[in-house]
Amino acid sequence: MTISIDPQKTNNESLQPKGWLRYFSFSLDHKVIGIQYLVCGFLFYLIGGTLASAIRIELASPMSDFMPRDVYNQVLTLHGTIMIFLWIVPVVNGAFGNYLIPFYVGARDMAFPRLNAVAFWLIPPSGLMLVASYFVEGAAQAGWTAYPPLSITTPQSGQIIWILSVLLLGGSSIFGGINFIATIIKLRRPGLKLMQLPMYCWAMLGTSLLVVLSTPVLAGTLILLSFDIIANTGFFNPVLGGNVVVYQHLFWFYSHPAVYIMVLPAFGLVSEILPVHARKPLFGYTTMVFSIMGIVVLGLVVWAHHMFTSGTPPWMRLFFTIATAFIAVPTGIKFFNWVATLWGGKISINSAMLFSCGFIINFVFGGITGVALAQVPFDIHVHDTYFVVAHFHYIVYGGTVFIIFSSIYHWFPKVTGKMLNEKLGILHFIITFIGFNLCFAPQHWLGLNGMPRRVAEYDPQFQFVNQISSLGALLMAISTIPFLINVFLSVRNGKNAGDNPWNALTPEWLTSSPPPVENWEGEAPLVEEPYGYGKEISEQK
């Protein structure tokens, strides 16, 4: 069966608004949708960041003097939910995936452009719903995990809106995942083999498999949870004979893979950025592919390591400890490969490279604490303390958010045709890196000494270290200022970038910058060696 390129779509394209207005339209162009995801995600990042600042201001003193305790709970719930579901997942999957994947497979658009636009346009309304849920009486305050019985016994109108919003965002994520799988498997340019794809395609394929297999389980769980709240059923209510641990199992069946949904695309992006700025082929392509798929498979069978203190039986603890420790193997292979890619390369020190190196440093640290947390005796000691908070911020902020910034510096010339200012970029990196480590490294110490997470008040002996952490948070907040100035200045008066400022070999650079509506003038190029750096130009052809 073959199908002709949808003529309806070409038609629509010419009717659609030009210029910045198209970013507010139901555009079917994957590049427009990618930018929509990115900008929308960044706005929510600013909201989530403001909430994080509020949390750190509160924690600068041991008493709950900046906000009441229940408001503190609501703020941390909203912070977690926004950062995960509206910033990291949509940006690292939706934004970069939509922009880059069609280039990488040599296509003119995603496999299902309309589904793609629908997936994006689910995000702003559900994001607004989520923010609005804060202003309803009884805003959600059970954390981003929404563990019962807390989520079903506290006042509930806000919690219900929270659930609806997360359900919609999950739907958006599933639609996106279906689209990526179909695009990567089915829409490849003729002659392009799977093992010739840039690494980000493999990362997105793995991520999308996780999205399709695990997000629906979260949806089902949240539907049951909303029944508990609305219809007074007892699925997760022990008083009515229910079982809270079942909720935890179902929730973490999604939410552990969600960690990989957040970091696997970052692994892919860093594999694109490092070879370009080190002028060397990506080390160990095949092992990279197999470690991504290994992480996908293992990622689905480690969820109960979040639940070692939930009365899990010994055999379960043993199994999940071992399975989790195994994940360190493919992850370690990837880090080895990235360092080997840098080794002996002709490294240019620019903002994209610095953020990528920052990612490697932070993520190794977060990975090591992750392996430590997988060990039952250690986990029982630090469960629900700031050690866990420090660990997962090293993964999602020190890991993924660093890569999001790195990618913005790397692909900004592609999207706009203008360069970002390097001096401001390096300033941005320095403040972010120092601020981030100042904020989260001390929290390991806090956790080891027993400061519980998710509580507005703490023992006064922890005050000094908490203030250091808050100072780091302040630096992180400040770090967005040079970034925003940089973006606004560069969009208007940035240096012209030309089509390929980095002399990169991956396919998205082989067309003009910014690219034309259907990506290529004429046929898509066949890129057999996306990482063929360090060879004669004639050999590459």
Next chain:
Amino acid sequence: MTTLDSSKEIQKNNSEVNETHEDFRMFGLITFLIADGMTFAGFFAAYLTYKAVNPLPDGAIYELELPIPTLNTILLLVSSATFHKAGKALLKDKNSDSQKWLFFTAFLGIIFLICQLFEYFHLPFGLTDNLFASTFYALTGFHGLHVTLGTLMILIIAWQSRINGGRLSSQNMFPLEAVELYWHFVDGIWVVLFIILYLF
């Protein structure tokens, strides 16, 4: 070979080749059904876990009546066959035959839903009585929602197949094939549900 409205085809300015690609709408649908199946898998896992670890209070253990669900299983299996007939008829350009089979399939779906409602009204437990009752209604209700959506989609494609060479024809089989795959999927889920919930 299907083309989307080949009469309206627009030649692109920047390439002389009229580009075509494989039809992967079915591939997308299958991926979606895998996702949908995972939702059911989550529900089944919850049900089986409850059954294993949460003993019900005395007097809350029921023998479920089997005749209605057995009838429902037969109805759905027959409807899968009649849907298949509709597809065969459409392939041979017999639109009116195809439409008849589609209406018959939708009719079986509606009977299924009526039987299900009848069962709901005659069960000795309500939604909030106990854990088993809640899980029972959640599982069968979620499946019933799928049957409702499927029936509506069958009615829509039956309406679209009313004219020869209309929107749904042997040249454009996809809507029928997609709904058929979905319908078989819903049947398959019912069989699993019937075994786990009623027989097991």
